[in-house]
Amino acid sequence: MLAPAEGGLLDLLESSQRPCVLLKVPRKHGKLTLLCDAKTDGSFLVHHFLSFYLKANCKVCFVALIQSFSHYNIVGQKLGVSLTTARERGQLVFLEGLKSSVDVFFRSQEEPHPLQFLREANTGNLQPLFEFVREALKPGDNAEAAWRCPVLLVDDLSVLLSLGVGAVAVLDFIHYCRATVCCELKGNIVTLVHDSGDAEDEENDVLLNGLSHQSHLILRAEGLATGFCRDVHGQLRILWRRPSQLTAQRDRSLTYQYKIQDKSVSFFAKGMSPAVL
Amino acid sequence: MAAAATSCGPRAGASGCVVAAAGKDSVTSFQRRGPKASGPDGGCRRLASIAGTRPSVRNGQLLVSTGLPALDQLLGGGLAVGTLLLIEEDKYNIYSPLLFKYFLAEGIINGHTLLVASAKEDPAEILQELPAPLLNDNCKKEVDEDVCSHKTPESNIKMKIAWRYQLLPKMEVGPISSSIFGHYYDASKRIPQELIEASKWHGFFLPEKISSTLSVESCSLTHGYRRLLHFIQNIICEEGFDGSNPQKKEKNVLRIGIQNLGSPLWGDDICCTENCNNSQSLTKFLYVLRGLLRTSLSVCIITVPTHLIQNKAVIARVTNLSDTVVGLESFIGSERETNPLYQEYHGLIHIRQIPRLNNLIGDVSDVKDLAFKLRRKLFTIEMVAAAPTTSLQSRKKKGLREGEEETLPDSPLQTFVYDSLARTLQIATWLLGVREATAFASRLVRHREPLRQTGSGRTHQAAGPRLWRDGRRQEAPGLLVAPP
DSSP: OOOOOTTSTTHHHHHSSOTHHHHHHHHSSSOEEEEEEESSOOHHHHHHHHHHHHHTTEEEEEEEOSSOHHHHHHHHHHTTOOHHHHHHHTSEEEEEHHHHHHHHHHSOOOSOOTTGGGTOSSSOOOHHHHHHHHHHHSOOSGGGGGSEEEEEEEEOHHHHHHTTOOHHHHHHHHHHHIIIIIIISOOEEEEEEEEOGGGOOHHHHHHHHHHHHHOSEEEEEEOOTTOOOSSOOEEEEEEEOOOTTOGGGTTEEEEEEEEEOSSOEEEEETTOOTTTO | OGGGSOSSSOOOOOSOOSSTTTTSSOSSSOOOOSGGGSOTTSGGGTTSOOTTEEEOTTTOOEEEOOSOHHHHHHTTSSEETTOEEEEEOOTTSSSHHHHHHHHHHHHHHHTOEEEEEESSSOHHHHHHTOEEEEOHHHHHHHHHHHHHTTSOGGGGSOOGGGHHHHTSOOSOOSSOOTTTSOOEEEEEEEOOHHHHHHSOEEEEEHHHHHTTOOOOOSOSSOHHHHHHHHHHHHHHHHTTOSTTSOOSSOOOOEEEEEOSTTSGGGTOOTTTOSSOTTTHHHHHHHHHHHHHHHTTTEEEEEEEOTTTOSOHHHHHHHHHHOSEEEEEEEOTTSGGGGOGGGTTOSEEEEEEEOOOOSSSSOOOOSOOOEEEEEOSSOEEEEEOOOHHHHHHHHHHHTTOOGGGGGGSOOSHHHHHHHHHHHHHHHHHHHHHSTTHHHHHHHHHHHHHHHHHHHOSGGGGGGGOOEEEETTEEEEOTTSSSOOO
8 A cells, every 4th residue: 555656755765764653644544634835835845636536546636727638748757657548447537627617618508517606796615616526436336446546636715715715715616625525435645735834824824724724734835934945845744633643742843955856856854865974 | 860759749850860861872871970861862861850949958958049149149049949038027127028029030030830829919010019039140240349349449458367268168069150049139220121031920909819818618728828729720731830740841940929817917916916816817927838849849939927817836937838938127217227346237037947958967157147238239137246346446446547556565465455455346236136155155166266377466357257259268358448
């Protein structure tokens, strides 16, 4: 199960002193992982989790709102997975937001679309999207039983706010998804939310705080406070919200710095960049 | 070629048909790779690249020029087809229309189809005011003339002191000459009328379109935005810019330009109140527009008056939904106008976002402090000059000329003190603008090396401003010989 995703977060396990931190992410089921980026682009985390779960033979439903399929596909190929094959095999269900938005907006409505709310005037209703996710991850007949735990991946939830959906509606959506994917199907959810930082985006803050409160693991990518650097692209804070029995290690936060390379991401302890040493 | 399979929908095979024309009258099956293989009657004529485009070396995307080669360079070679460039307008909207027009003019020169949308000016008038291109033969001369016009004649003498910069690798990559990809424009002249007449363009002038039908559809988009989206989608469908119905004729790129998007003229109220009820109108529009762009051979430039937008959150969201974001900040009316550091320039240009396409890592240029300047004819982008110019000026202000330098304390220690004083002054100046503080640290590091290299105390002038011209980094001539 733990085929280490090349160059992904699991590299961190090799280099770090405490290998137990992240191993439990994929092994445990029913977890909500929140990816968050502030003043930098955290999409490398999404790519990591996408390729990781595909390699681990999980059934993945990917709601991609911000980029096109071929972008994810090409990056996926660099990380060693082919999204096209995964989609053909039925392992991956891909919802391409950009493309569907055009369909929803310009074609006359026949059947309800997951992104139906784009056409509607009042605040968005995410029920069709939830139905889509549930349908996609529903355990099918025996042929499909080969896939491991189902995973819902969303890139990214902040886009929904821009499209006119309220923060509370998005939180409700995630809550429904948790009930279905995490509890019923024993799967995992991974979502990305931007941290608007000093932009004072109230809706986004409500969403981010609400999700932080619910999630089991928070991976927070931050740009360096000192600005752009060629050799260190940012730092990753890992906040593992442990279950209460491990009180000693509860809410332990770890910080690593990272550098994104062509096909991988290298992590190192703060100030220990190879370029500095 | 796998890399050339791109993320933005249909794509013209830009290269890679080298050997297809082989075998008609050749004896061996081996063919020389190169331009010879694709003869005029060769099968690859059809697949030959679209004029004014080139594939990106970084991500295999098809790129078009912004019409400003220096900006292309900063954006990683150009604008990828299928993406959106957002220009944050400067306060009085003086310089952003220039970038807008360069983008359109570049399309006319290359024979691309244009789509111009505005709520303020008639698109036909915008086209009339496009700048004239400086074409091959006289281009070099004019550019040199314009750049050097304010300098003394001896400035052309090669400076020995900056010999290191000649060893720096040239920034321009790829064999394509700038005559094909990216042109310079003469802002003082209008584009020839016959070029406009020969070009193919569509205009969207909001006041003309708005009255036609006022059917209230159940959609949260502002009426103007909805009309524009349908207009763009119509053009894309009818002219076959989406790959869905294969074109019989040659493939082409659609350049879309939208002016002052989000301003009250578009019927949007994000510029008027902070808590407006349809604040999602603009972001929704951008999302659907981006969907259209990604599935067609088109590229879009939008100028947005971000300084008018009341709610900062909207700006952040708009930035997130665009691909490339470039901000212009002119000095007119700001306190920076009188800052000696900036006195050579007309404003700052901020590269706020560069898209990540087909890559884990985006192209981030490490040059963060860029300024622009509108010369007599050319719009140029340069790195902001650091310490040397100000220290030079402070000397001039004291009434010291170049010849009197000997009277200055010259021992290494004293010069060092002098230099650090100048630097401290510099820091103080910059602290006025908090944002520059971080840029200073990086600049300090950048300047340290030439300093050591040249050895003597005052020669930190060698690390003077390098010019971004032709997309290359060059040393600025004539700094040591200051005009009296």
